[in-house]
Amino acid sequence: MSADVVIAGGGPNGLMLACELSLAGVRPVVLERRPERTRENRANGLVGQVVRVLERRGLYERLSGSKEPPHPAPGFVFGALPLNLSVLEDNPLYLLPVPQLRIEEVLEERAVELDVEIRRGHEITGLSQQDDAVTIEIAGPTGPYRMNARYLVGADGGSSLTRKLAGIGFPGVTRDTAVSRTAHVTVLDTMVDPATGGLNVPGYGHIPPFMHHRTERGLFVYAPLPGKPPLVSTMEWPMDPPGDERPPTLDEMRDSVRRVLGSDLPLGEPTGEGPFLRRRLTGGNTRIADRYRERRILLVGDAAHVHSAIGGPGLNLGLQDAVNLGWKLAAEIRGWAPPGLLDSYETERRPASERVVMHTQAQSALITPGNEVTALRELFTELLGDRRNVQHIADMMAGADIRYDMGAGDAHPLIGQWAPDLLLDTSTGPVRLAALTGHARPLLLDLTKEGSLAGELPGWRDRVDVVTARLHDPVTALPHDSAASATALLLRPDCHIAWASASTRPGPDDREGLRAALSRWFGAPLAA
Known part of the structure; x- marks a missing residue:
């Protein structure tokens, strides 16, 4: 019995990863030791960037019950201190008060729609690695059996057996x-x-x-x-x-x-x-795995990092791990991944986990008893009277301050950031960006007047979609701190911007930069 990817753990992170892999053309098998979905509710909602990530996959309406797009929260807390988010021009902090039970239910429904195989009551008991596969020992309802997989992903929580069997340390x-x-x-x-x-x-x-x-x-x-x-x-x-x-x-x-x-x-x-x-x-x-990958074994979510739950960052971090890893692992399996793509998973996501550990430790310190802490809180209260400090903390808690190194230098201020929520005028009418990203494929948004950049993509059309459009309202569409407007954006499947241009008429340098970004993230072009 064999599979491309076996995912140990059928919680939100494992199910999200399974959905991402399936969207990318890989059929994973999810092993969950519990015979049925837990009735214990371990979280009461989603906080941060992940709310918009789920909208980009068409899951927000299922979870919220509303056809309206998500709206940022007017207020939140940091270390039991109030954050007045209404003062921000660009408020990044979104909340979705949905029990984790419902989140797991919706993700499982979506996984089943995508033909993901979920085996409940199946638990990993041992493993060994070869050059091209992982052999997994499994205890199932009818007895032990063995599977071979090209990759194994541990999404089995803070006490991850996958991590332990792989010999990955968990310092903290x-x-x-x-x-x-x-x-x-x-x-x-x-x-x-x-x-x-x-x-x-x-x-x-x-x-x-x-x-x-x-x-x-x-x-x-x-x-x-x-x-x-x-x-x-x-x-x-x-x-x-x-x-x-x-x-x-x-x-x-x-x-x-x-x-x-x-x-x-x-x-x-x-x-x-x-x-x-x-x-x-x-x-x-408070712990972070000493590495997220051991040859053909990878870790996501709590298997890779645990921290205080204060501020609700756990699912924000873990589900975005899954979205970052899914397309990269699928690219490796399907054979078009450029060198180093799979290793960029840890390069990009470890700093995100370190940042969550930092701010949850800071918040934990701010809620402890003591006169010294009370004095520190008074100082923080003064600092939170400055809108710039509120913006800084809101960006940090939302995960909106994450900017990945795309190897493109400072060619455009949006490169590396998560793509903003755009309303686009297309030949068929206005379309929100979220309506274009549900398939989890790379996407080139050609916003130039001539729509001429599509001609650079023949060798990548099997991997990259192209949409020619105009910004519905260029003045308000892009972030307020953007130093230049955008006339073209190349989005990775996780919706981070791999390349951008501000040229109204892209010249040779723009086209060379686009081709370089396509090769860096989506592999060599197909031969003509």
Whole structure:
């Protein structure tokens, strides 16, 4: 039994990678040790660039239930400090409050539509590598068996067995000083503020919804998520952490809230249809794999990096890992990948994970108790009064500040960035860029008056699509910090810009630059 790619792990990252590979013409096999989809909800939504990434694949409407494109959030938090995003001209921070259960369901539905084979109740138990394949030992519902694959991708979480079997180290730190408790509950209607949806706690005051609320004794969050009873979360830093991972009782939740707020908050059992979350976590890990690739084995998502969940960056990081890796791995399997393309996965995504580790550690420091931390928060509050600092932090949390090295120097300020949301005037009418990227193929947007650049692509037409159009509103279409307008954009399948031009009439240098970018990212042209 053999496959082009075996993916260990059928969570969001593994399923997203499977979809990307299938779109690129490769049929992966997903192995998931759980016999059925988990009913435990481990996240409550998506934060950052990934919201727009999913729209570029036609998945946003399925998740949001809305035909409207995503809109940036007016506010968010950084280290339990409010971020007023409404002051930004170019707000990059998008939110999609959808439970992870639903995210997994939609990604699995899409994978099945793309003929991805998903084997539940199948778990990797061993592996060995050859020059041209990986041999995988698997325990399945009917007994052990063996598969050969050209590549194996570990998407099996922070405790990844794939990573361990491949001999890839996972350096970092483990801390056991904090205890967090989370539960679905009910609260008294009289305590819910009708204007904000937050809580008015007698003896304490108003607590806005969804915001991390720090006191000198801990952290409190009230999240009235739609369609479910509200979630209440606390975090404390006890002198002697109990190390108990059992779900907290409702009395324990009440006691923790009392310690954090210094006031009683009556909590009742949740009502309605479950499943309901009740979880206790002690400490946490911050680790990054010492390499993302060991010959024919690669890692994505939590298998490659773990960090604090503060600010909700996990799926933003992991799903974009999958989108970055998918087309590159498919190119390698289909035989047109230029040298070094697959290695660029780690080159590009490791700095992104290091940046997430940095800002989640910074946020974790800002929420801890202590007078020194309170003073630091006062300073940060002053700094967040400056719009430039708000922009910097919003870009960082969204992942919108990632700019890949495309080997094109500074030929155009958009090169390396993620393509902005464009409205294009085509021969058939206005079209949003998101409507052109669902097939996950490279795309040349020829926005010149003559539409003459398509003539440079005969040797790449099997890999690269071309759309001739005009910017619907050139004044507002491109980012505000763009130093020049664009008349042509070459997009990789992950929607990062590999080449761009500002020439209204592209000359020999522009055409040479385009051909160089095509060869660098999409391989040698076919012979005429």
